[in-house]
Amino acid sequence: MSIGVLYPSKAPHIRNPRTTSSIMREVLFALIPLVIFATVYFGVRVLLVVTLSVLSAVLSEFLFEFLLHRKITIGDCSAAVTGLIFALMLPVTVPWWIPVLGSVIAIIVMKQAFGGIGRNPFNPALFSRCLMMVVFPGIMRAFEIDAVSVPTPLIAMVDNVKLLPGLRSCFLGVIPGSIGETSSLLILLSGGYLIIRGIIDFRIPLVFLASSLILSYALGLDGLYQLFTGGIMFAAFFVATDPTTSPMLPAGKWIYGLLCGVLTILIRKYTGFPEGICFAVLCMNLSRYLLDRLLVPHVYGMK
Amino acid sequence: MDLSHLFSSHSLRAFSFEGGVRPADEKQFSKDHPILDFMDPQQEMVFFMLQHQGEPCEPVVKEGEKVFRDQLIGSPKGLGAPVYSSVSGIVKAIEPRLHPNGQMIMSVVVDNDHMYETLPAKFPPASFMELTKEEILERIRFAGIVGMGGDGYPTFPKLVSAMQKPIDHVLLNGCECEPYLSSDYRVMLEDSWRVVNGLKIVLSLFPEAKGIICMEHNKPDAVEALGEHVQDDEKIRICTLKSKYPSGDEKVLIESVLRRQIPAGMKAEDASCVVLNIDTSVAISRAVTQARPLERRIITIAGDCVRNPGNYRVRVGTSFSELLEQVSPLAKRPRRVIYGGPMMGNAVNSLDFPVVKTSSCILLLSSKSPSRSEETACIRCGQCLTACPVHLEPFRLYEALMKDDQTLFSKLNGDLCTGCGCCSYVCPAKRDLTEIISKRNWQPEGAEEES
Structure with missing residues (x-):
């Protein structure tokens, strides 16, 4: 019986349809509601910041790989995700060159210089945001709504301002803050979607949020208020879950999430920085390798 | 029928193991059709x-x-x-x-010559209860039985060697975890007496051992069919496992059901158990009670290119191309033909080869490759670690081999890879982890490499 030309195939002959680029596309998709909400609440300047950031991330990855004659990997959408997440962590008032500079640093310094996707020790977007915060503290804290400059609740608390927005406004996101970080409700929905789709693991966000909540109360802070203001929610779902910079095994994920939460609250409470997630998650990024090595699984049949 | 007494007390939750994957099982195309005979092949x-x-x-x-x-x-x-x-x-x-x-x-x-003139049986038909252990073993040796799940290890030396060990369990492996395959399921339904009889025969060789029939929990009708024959037997019970790949792997099955592991580099008998495939059990039953040698087997024909997917009883030696031509016209032009299951089988470049004792499945697929996307860089997501049923670190083994670092490969116990394919299946970067890692130790019937 003639059946024509047959192709070779390596076992297993069926594969999970999910690929790196499909994962990244799902993340982009899940972040769209945050962009829409921010555009409505903060104004169309959000779109400018987001577009500049995403474009510079993708373009810098393309140029870097093109000039070094490497395989062009912008198709996996990971650069776009980095650019978008970086933009969502910026205040809407930033001058145009901040998203551009930040994205280029994230991609070139933190990602490509280490060998591209999967090799970066820190989450590129978070690293870049941290750098911007240290180098341009004034710009990164200039939050305003309707052209009136207002402090975010976290900054207000550090500066001992008495008039704070209510918990309900914080949960819904109608408060000053970074573009994508204000609406806890939307972050929960988008993050929940990614968990249900199996794109991110539930362990890190769950234990990240739980530990920061409990520790806040233990230290005499208002736990829910800590959770719904600042970047904890956003970081727990979209930054700390980055596959490359978080532990691989469930046990490691529990510890990683727990320590992320603990460090965040400790930094918020005992240092002059209003926002703790940057340094907390970056520290934990570094511990990823250690956690993976310490918690290696017990191989079947070995004593 | 109330079968609860057949189960162990803790079988309310399904038995399972850590790791594994859940590919679409694709059995719906073939599992509901009775096994058809294809016993008069025309070609050589x-x-x-x-x-x-x-x-x-x-x-x-x-x-x-x-x-x-x-x-x-x-x-x-x-x-x-x-x-x-x-x-x-x-x-x-x-x-x-x-x-x-x-x-x-x-x-x-x-x-x-299509006459099927048969030599008279060497032994008279007998119930195994009338036979001594030596007579039973002699009949099994004579019949040429091998492990029909695919490993093809001769059953006679396996049993003889196991009889030197303190065997406490004989597991009958009805976990047909490979997608598309449904031949064991059909055999359990249609030939349940022989399946159970084969197990009883083996149990008579191991008086200290208990028998456990293992299958995935989504086969209640098979549980019922086999249950009827084990009701009167105190020593046999049925155990259902979560439906997950590779629940039917020998190592994984022993861990899931008995909560013990085969020590590295050893055999099942070293963990005090014997694992038998469903079709092997049928062959043992035929060999001992009817004194018939192994000369037929059940083959699943499936895949999206096959118009009549199903299970066929064929003579060993029948050409696959003839079998396919006779039983099922093609629905589409196949681009890949897989010999064996989709997870662990080999791609072949023609159908001009015969059915052997260990053939289980022939799969005709219309897609040109397992994945539409190319291999990309590892993103360290750790999915291969979570999926590996023997808890290796596939991505590190892969990197060790890419760097030709044999020391690291052995340190990470790379030679314990079972080649199940879970890591390659889940990998979002579509790396050929299994292919690279398992080639190091896997020698199918002495083969170096598939063509």
């Missing part, structure tokens, strides 16, 4: 002298000689099992033929 019959793990058999017939059905044509040298003719006719040739693994294997080619 090809009997490989190597249908088992071990050494090839030596042909004991000559060209031009008349052979009968059930006549010995290949006699084992060293580790092996005898090969019998499944038809009567004239020996047309004794020459090497192409094996699906790409090697040329010495074969006896018989021209079927």
